[in-house]
Amino acid sequence: MKKKFLLLAFSSLFISACAELNSALESINKSMESISESSMPKLQSASATKICNDFSNNEISAKQKWIGLYVSMSGKVDEVKENTWGKPSVDFSVSNSVNVLALPKTGMNLQKLNKGDRVVFKGIINDVMRTGLSCNIFLDKTSF
Numbered sequence: 001m002k003k004k005f006l007l008l009a010f011s012s013l014f015i016s017a018c019a020e021l022n023s024a025l026e027s028i029n030k031s032m033e034s035i036s037e038s039s040m041p042k043l044q045s046a047s048a049t050k051i052c053n054d055f056s057n058n059e060i061s062a063k064q065k066w067i068g069l070y071v072s073m074s075g076k077v078d079e080v081k082e083n084t085w086g087k088p089s090v091d092f093s094v095s096n097s098v099n100v101l102a103l104p105k106t107g108m109n110l111q112k113l114n115k116g117d118r119v120v121f122k123g124i125i126n127d128v129m130r131t132g133l134s135c136n137i138f139l140d141k142t143s144f
Contacts, residue, residue: 043122046071048094052135055128066125071139075100077117080110090142092121097134102142110144119144 046069054062075092078099083089088110092100102123104110113119123139130136 041068041070041124043070043072046073048073048075048098048100048135048137051125051128051137052098052130055130055135062128066128068124070122070124072120072122073100074118074120077113077115077119079115080113090121090144092119098137099134100137100139102139105141105143108143113144 046066051062051066054065073092073094075094078091078093080088080090083103088104088108090102090104090110090113092102094100100121102121121139121142121144123142125137126140127138128135129138
C-alpha cells in the first residue's frame with residue numbers, strides 16, 4: 001500500500017513538473033516568434049528602375065537609402081538555376097537594362113517557376129551593381 005501511494009505521489013509530481021515545463025516552453029516559443037517577426041524590416045514597394053537611377057546619380061546616398069531594405073518588386077523570370085556555390089538562384093528581368101538576381105529564402109519551392117513567368121517577389125537588397133548601361137540588383141532571402 002505504501003509503495004502504491006509513493007508511486008501515485010511520484011506520478012502526480014512528475015505530471016505537474018511536465019505541465020510546468022510545457023507552459024514555460026510555450027512562453028519561450030511565443031517570445032521567439034515575436035522576436036523573429038520584429039527583426040524583419042518593414043516591406044516597401046520599390047521600383048527597380050528608381051533604385052538603379054538612384055545608384056547612377058549618387059552611389060553613396062543610394063547605398064544608405066536602399067541597402068538592407070525589404071522590398072517588393074515584379075519582373076519576368078529569366079533563369080532558375082544553381083549559382084557557382086550550389087545555391088538556388090533566380091534571375092529576373094525588370095526592363096531592358098535592369099535585372100534582379102535573387103537568392104531564395106531557405107526552403108522555397110522553385111519547382112513552379114519557369115522562364116517567362118511574371119512574378120511579384122520580395123527580398124532584402126544586398127547590393128546594386130551598375131555595369132555600362134545595365135544595372136543588377138541583388139536580393140537575399142527572397143520569396144515569390
